[in-house]
Amino acid sequence: MSDDLISEGADDMQDAGSIDPNSDSAEGAGATDQVIEQGDAVSASIAADQGPSRGTLRDVADSLGISSAVALRALRDQTDIRPRLRERVHEAAERLNFPLEELADETSHRGVVAVLVNTMRNTWISDLVRAIRIELTATGRSAIVVPTRRRVPEYPIAADTDAIRSLVDLGVDGFLMVSDLHDVDSVIEATADRPFVGIGCSRSFVGRFDTVRIDDEVGQGLLVDHLVSLGHTEIAHVGGVGSTVARERADAFQLAMERHGLADHARIEPGDFTEQVGQTAGSMLLRGSQVPTAVTCANDVTALGVLAAARDAGYEVPTQLAVAGYGNTSLSSSGVTQVTSVDPNSDRLGALAAQLLVDRVSGHEQEARDVAVAPSLVARQSTAAGPRAESKRRTRVHVD
Template identity: 30%
Template sequence: MPKTRAAVPEGRRPTLADVARRAGVSTALVSIVMRGAKGAGAATRERVMEAAREIGYRPDARARLLRSHRSHLLGVQFGLQQPFHADLLESVYAVAEPAGYQIAVSAVTASRDERRAVEALLADRCEALILLGPQAATARLAELAAQLPVVSVARRLRPAVPGVEVVRTADDEGARQAVDHLVALGHRAIVHIDGGRAPGAADRRRGYRAAMKRHGLSEHVDIRPGGLTEAEGATAARAITASRPRPTAVLAFNDRCATGVLDVFLRDRVAVPGDISLVGFDNSRLAGLAHIDLTTVGQDIPTLARLAVGRAIARLEDGGEPPAGERVVAPRLVVRGSTAPPR
């Protein structure tokens, strides 16, 4: 007769002792198997793992960490409303777990600022922090770096903050690629909807200006206030639709901003790309949806995650101060259906 899970009382979580009884071995031997330590043969390991599967035993990772001198936890601060951060977070998990580290996440929301998000990670005994698009003052970053390794992702730090490593995309190059693409299509009146003080915004402004100047279009430089969200993109779009003459192309700060622009254009019967071409930034999953089909500057998310996690783990395993300099990752323009030659 096959074994069942009836060996464990209903409602109680199976323990190592339950697995040991099921497999007919000692609890100490089960612990060796579950930790992947030496001291158990292949046949015994298989018997123990089969017993664990039969009764539904799952190791309590947090309890094991609390018993150890290290937590092997990497804390990740991210923006809850940022699709780009969600994509990054997925890749961070994919890199960290095979390396033997777990991820603790803490979100920044409209009602929960970065300080609270980070304090929650510190309370979880995280050994290092990976901050996605942090907007904290450099003094605050330096304060954190004095406590544990810190990696800032997607934000250039000028001046550099001692102890804080930076992994970012070459945002200025991304903006240049977008302008080059639009100019090659025949556009001259190209508006840039700005990201304000958001991480990466200054570099994207600089890249836009430099590219326009290089193409002899300095007189057409037009930077409009914007931001990270759909609402801020929509506000900028309403000003653009009311302007005369209208630009023939728009480079938005990011894909969320571009989505807000697209919504207003559609409502005002401004055809994209027929009347105005539109480019976003990030290549988030949002951009690839069929009804959005947004040309955008893609950030290499797997590489950003690999570098960020790799640097955090290297600091923990090797110790010492981080090497000088940033890790800067090249962007790549992704052309879809929102750009075309001007009429």
């Protein structure tokens, strides 16, 4: 087993008080019930996704309260794992429809998968790559991350197809595309019919190749529901430009506002996924004639820009302005920012995409599959208060 998987699996280990499914004590008997409850919860989570129902290595581990590394060693029947735990892990894997047929032994090496990204700066990508690597390791494969944007003046948004062709020549098994790459048609052509799966991409690619997407209608709905429950009605969204995914999230925000009868109160301030543009958009919102009491953003980086704009304009967060992001990255959970965000379930996104790619590498030839993974809401300090009574419909007064 690779050292990466051991260290990453250790990071996933539960608290010291985790359930020991092998215990024969009275406490262990009670623990059995809790293990079953966790299994039911994981099964329900899988069922919530729109698409093929299958479990990942992380799902198997979570169902028993163990780490991914321990689950993998149990599935491989390693002798350092006690027999009863090995049995429980195999049972959980079968129950959750984990693809045991692709499981490789500890020393197997079947190939390399290329993960194509637009940028290395997005912390959400690191979460995905971690999940991809863990799942691929279970099949005896490894992953390399490849930035694809050509960084030369005459090709400001073109894809580096030369690098992709070089990967084909080196014999990579297939490609995983994170989000919507620039010039996707050229990218796909350069992959020379190697298996190709999109992760976190837009709905526009459904049917062209296997896709594992975030259910953004659910995600934006969770944000708007949360803010409305706090009393907010004047809610704006920063996003909608820069990619199809951004436009889809803006549309999902609009639909959520319409569902609450607040279509006339919804405002979309154009912004992409960068902090700089987020700050500019936030400044425009706060300098307008009608200032919102809450702002949702296309991602966590944009939310940081809106927070900076609020600070510069003298608005207190959350008492004068609630701000929410999207992605639940480390940026949102730091002790400094504490931003409410939508958790896209990156572990499941990455693991399922890896599974679908392995299917294709192994000869799966059915029609393109699509899975929309259900996100969840993580509420933090940035939305911990509703609007002040005098702020429910704020207007900015201009004094000559």
